[in-house]
Amino acid sequence: xxxxxxxxxxxFAVAFALAADxxxxxxxxxxxxxxxxxxxxxxxxxxxxxxxxxxxxxxxxKFTLQKSKTNFEMVYVKGGEFEMGSPDSEAGRNxxxxxxxxxxxxxxxxxxxxxxxxxxDLWFRSTGLPRRDEAEGLxxxxxxxxxxxxxxxxxxxNPYVDETYEHGRxxxxxxCMSHHAAMVFCHWLRGKTNRGYRLPTEAEWEFxxxxxxxxxxxxxxxxxxxxxxxWFKDNSKTxxxxxxxxxxxxxxxxxxxxxxxMHGNVAEWCLDQYDPKAYEAAAKLSFIKPTDVKWxxxxxxxxxxxxxxxxxxxxxxxxxxxxxxxDPQFPRSVWWLTKMDMIGFRVALPVEEYPDLVGLxxxxxxxxx
Numbered sequence: 001x002x003x004x005x006x007x008x009x010x011x012f013a014v015a016f017a018l019a020a021d022x023x024x025x026x027x028x029x030x031x032x033x034x035x036x037x038x039x040x041x042x043x044x045x046x047x048x049x050x051x052x053x054x055x056x057x058x059x060x061x062k063f064t065l066q067k068s069k070t071n072f073e074m075v076y077v078k079g080g081e082f083e084m085g086s087p088d089s090e091a092g093r094n095x096x097x098x099x100x101x102x103x104x105x106x107x108x109x110x111x112x113x114x115x116x117x118x119x120x121d122l123w124f125r126s127t128g129l130p131r132r133d134e135a136e137g138l139x140x141x142x143x144x145x146x147x148x149x150x151x152x153x154x155x156x157x158n159p160y161v162d163e164t165y166e167h168g169r170x171x172x173x174x175x176c177m178s179h180h181a182a183m184v185f186c187h188w189l190r191g192k193t194n195r196g197y198r199l200p201t202e203a204e205w206e207f208x209x210x211x212x213x214x215x216x217x218x219x220x221x222x223x224x225x226x227x228x229x230x231w232f233k234d235n236s237k238t239x240x241x242x243x244x245x246x247x248x249x250x251x252x253x254x255x256x257x258x259x260x261x262m263h264g265n266v267a268e269w270c271l272d273q274y275d276p277k278a279y280e281a282a283a284k285l286s287f288i289k290p291t292d293v294k295w296x297x298x299x300x301x302x303x304x305x306x307x308x309x310x311x312x313x314x315x316x317x318x319x320x321x322x323x324x325x326x327d328p329q330f331p332r333s334v335w336w337l338t339k340m341d342m343i344g345f346r347v348a349l350p351v352e353e354y355p356d357l358v359g360l361x362x363x364x365x366x367x368x369x
Contacts, residue, residue, distance in 0.1 A: 031187065031190040031191035033194055034194075034195075035352060036351065036353070037195060037196070037349070037351055037352070039351075041078065041107065041351075042076050043073065043074060043075050043109075043112075043258070044074055044076075045071050045072070046074060046193060047070070047071050048069070048071075048119065048189070048192050048193065049067065049070075049122075050067075050068060050123070050126050050128065050192070051065055051068075051126070051127040052065075052067075052122060052125035052126055053065065053125045053126075054066050063127075065127055068121070068122060070119050070122060072112075072113070072115075072119055072347075073111070073112040074109040074111055074112065074349060075109060075257060075259055076107070076109055077107065077108055077110055077207070077208055077257055079106050079107040079108065079207075081104045082102070082103060082206075082207050083100050083101070084100065084101055084102070084202075084206055084314075085101060086100065086216070090312070090314070091309065092216075092309030092312060094316070096278075097279075097316060098279060100279075103207075106350065106354070107351040107352075108204055109348065109349040110200060110204070110208045110259055110346065110347075110348050111347045113173075113260050113346065114174075114249050114266055114344050114346045115173065115174050115347065116171060116173055116174060117172060117173075117174050118169075119174075120174035120177075121174075123185050123188045123189075124156055124163075125155075126155050129153060129154055129188070130154055130155070131154060131157050131158075132154040132155075132334075132335075135152055139152070153184075153188050156177075156184075156336065157333065159333070159335075159336045165339065167241075167245050167246045168246070171248035172247070172248055173249055173261075173266045174344055174345075175246065175340075175341050175342070175343060175344050176336050176337050176338075176343060177335065177336060177343070177344075177345070178333070178334060178335055179269050179290075179294075179297040179319060180294065180334050180362055181335045181336070183198075183361075183362040184362045185345075186199060187361060195349055196349060196350060196353055197347045197349050198347070198348060198349075198350075198357070199270055200271060200347075201271050201272055201348075202270045202271075202288075202298055202300070205270050205300050205301075206313055206314065208262065209255070209259075209262040209263070209300070210313050211255040211256040211259070212257075213313075216313065216314075217263060217312060217313060218256070218262055218263065226264075226308050226311065228252065229252050229253050229255065229262075229263055230261070231246070231247045231251075231252065231261070231265045231304045232263070232264040232305075232306055232311055233305060233306055233307050234307075236264075236305070246265060246342075247265060249261055249265065252264075252265075263311040264301065264304060264311050265303065265344075266301075266342055266343060267299045267300065267301050267302055267342055267344070268299065268301045268344060268345050269300075269343070269344075270297070270298040270299070271289075271290060271298075272288040272290065272297065273290045273293075274288075274296040274297060274318035274319070275288055289356055290363070294334065295319050295320060295321055296318045296320075299316075299318075300315065300316065301315075303342030303343070306342070323337050323340050324338045
């Protein structure tokens with residue numbers, strides 16, 4: 001998890017170019033979403049549409065506008081009680097995975113697949129949203145006595161290198177975004193859909209990963225069958241990627257809940273602030289609400305780079321400052337993780353939001369944090 005290594009689907013294109021210094025649109029208002037959804041308790045498909053900027057290959061100061069529509073599938077998880085964590089006897093176990101304790105999870109939907117570039121790019125390349133740095137100047141020019149709040153819906157500043165790190169784009173999971181970026185993506189998605197999308201809590205994630213199984217992995221057969229369900233260190237290599245790489249989502253078997261790539265491919269952000277001793281008091285907790293600090297958020301599931309032991313259902317990894325030590329920018333980006341090309345996420349949607357998470361919004365706004 002500490003490694004530091006060196007196609008959009010569109011509905012139609014609007015045939016004109018946009019200069020990079022065109023007028024910045026107003027910052028959209030904070031989205032208001034219902035705390036409880038009146039939706040059938042079954043899987044559904046969400047559709048999101050946005051106008052996006054495609055850089056001109058010949059002139060980087062110009063963009064082509066394209067209107068893009070993307071669908072993503074949400075799987076209904078009816079919730080229930082399960083034993084969270086790993087027993088002392090589990091091979092490869094870390095101390096922060098225990099003690100095993102019972103947790104009750106309310107019904108929710110989980111994305112069938114990890115968030116892919118076609119969906120992430122609707123936000124990242126949106127023509128209707130200013131970058132955070134642009135938005136701050138726009139807002140403060142009109143409101144000199146005020147600062148732009150964290151609830152503003154903006155898009156990331158551009159990374160200093162290709163954001164795919166040569167892993168490919170079409171059908172592949174989006175990578176390298178910070179926890180804050182994943183949170184703001186969900187914030188944008190709430191505004192687009194009027195539904196309370198967010199990152200899954202640790203408990204929701206592990207419940208969905210286990211899919212009713214109590215062993216190290218969320219399927220029968222243990223490590224010997226991991227290759228049927230996951231892209232990881234032993235099988236992620238390709239002819240042109242001898243260290244391994246990400247793979248198109250949904251190309252391995254789903255778990256019993258119908259969720260793909262819960263183990264491997266990319267490790268996934270959870271909502272929670274990381275606490276190594278959280279489970280000692282967790283019988284009364286279903287999540288640890290994130291704070292306004294940039295680090296120590298939870299990553300789950302392991303990645304294409306990791307060994308089998310790091311893909312176990314109970315493994316918890318905290319984000320660390322070391323993950324950005326190669327960022328040449330100063331202050332370092334709040335949006336992108338330097339070369340952490342094994343980090344991604346998927347979204348969750350509660351049927352009824354936990355009271356402590358109602359109105360949840362991104363809170364990290366300073367690059368230097």
